[in-house]
Amino acid sequence: MSALEQTRHLATAVPGPKSQELQARRSAAVAQGVSSTLPVFVTRAGGGIVEDVDGNRLIDFGSGIAVTSVGASAEAVVRRASAQLADFTHTCFMVTPYEGYVAVAEALAELTPGDHAKKTALFNSGAEAVENAVKIARAYTGRQAVVVFDHGYHGRTNLTMALTAKNMPYKHSFGPFAPEVYRAPLAYPYRWPTGADNCGPEAAEAAIDRISTQIGAENVAAIIIEPVLGEGGFIEPAKGFLPALREFASAHGIVFVADEIQSGFCRTGQWFACEDEGIVPDLITTAKGIAGGLPLAAVTGRAEIMDAAHPGGLGGTYGGNPVACAAALGAIETMKELDLNARAKRIEEVMKGRLTAMQEKFDIIGDVRGRGAMIAIELVTDRATKEPNPKATAALAKACHAEGLIVLTCGTYGNVLRFLPPLVIGEDLLNEGLDIIEEAFARI
Incomplete structure (x- = not known):
């Protein structure tokens, strides 16, 4: 304490x-x-x-x-980050790597849903993680279109502003935005026209119909959704909506991305919110709660998808900073112990x-x-x-x-x-x- x-x-x-x-x-x-x-x-x-x-x-x-x-x-965060500060603050993982980055990737492979082989790339912020998930999905599928949802929030970079639904204050006067982003209806139980009980199946049908008719499933690289929406209003999509999207993505070779930046790391009473309905995403983006307050973010997912980007195609000068990695290991230690x-x-x-x-x-x-x-x-x-x-x-x-x-x-x-x-x-x-x-x- x-x-x-x-x-x-x-x-x-x-x-x-x-x-x-x-x-x-x-x-x-x-x-x-x-x-x-x-x-x-x-x-x-x-x-x-x-x-x-x-x-x-x-x-x-x-x-x-x-x-x-x-x-x-938190004691473990302070202890581990302080020790790392005393050793070195930065080398750039792309120049001379260090164990902390690898240890965080191993921890994420253990904690995220699914027992398939996984790999991770580390970044600085949630927006960076989402943007890189799109890059990875496009490299893997050879497709361009990205599907997001009403009320969704995914960041403040140019691409993630395009992915974000809300205009003010996030997008207003900042365009033009990145192309090939399409928005589908969300299963918002409180505001669904025919009532919460009908929301899950009806919203899933509406979203899938829009993707199929207006975009073409064969053109979609990724479907990105927050399993519990954050900035959009802490909306829990109605039961059945996420499993239907996951099934549709699998059937059409679309990379299913769970944006767990706000909902991840024990926040919803599970390590990740998508576990509530047994969703195993292809890629999962994390940040916020990952490192006890230090800037760190990650994309974790199926090894074959994560490896689709060419060597040098992913990274950033500060991504996976050693002090932030140490803090993340301290935060995960605390989450488990308590x-x-x-x-x-x-x-x-x-x-x-x-x-x-x-x-x-x-x-x-x-x-x-x-x-x-x-x-x-x-x-x-x-x-x-x-x-x-x-x-x-x-x-x-x-x-x-x-x-x-x-x-x-x-x-x-x-x-x-x-x-x-x-x-x-x-x-x-x-x-x-x-x-x-x-x-x-x-x-x-």
């Missing part, structure tokens, strides 16, 4: 005077396109707490967007119980959903029409921030409050955070 005291404490208003001074400096020096959810400047973080320069200790329901699942200063899959399931039990009770009290809560420690509520103006309520969502987030609780918003319509607590958060802090959320609903 973190050495940082695991209690919420408000020494000043949030943000406090020192954070406000730093915010003025930031405004003068940092491009305005880089935004912040909550402008408090952090000095320490660990367990379920973030401490700022004014001495405020905030409860963390964000984990740096699902990154610090093991906490922001059984963070079980912790995630307990977080789900507590959060869904409390949030479902709130839904009965507050008509503004249209849907409670998610798995493990990846939980969300969708806010609406009217339950009958399900009209999105982004205004209330922003107000609730602001009210939580003022009380010392870090929460994030998301969703295509900006009307989803998402909760991503570190998997090591104490249950007392978890319940205190839920108390703050309930009090904010009562006020707003």
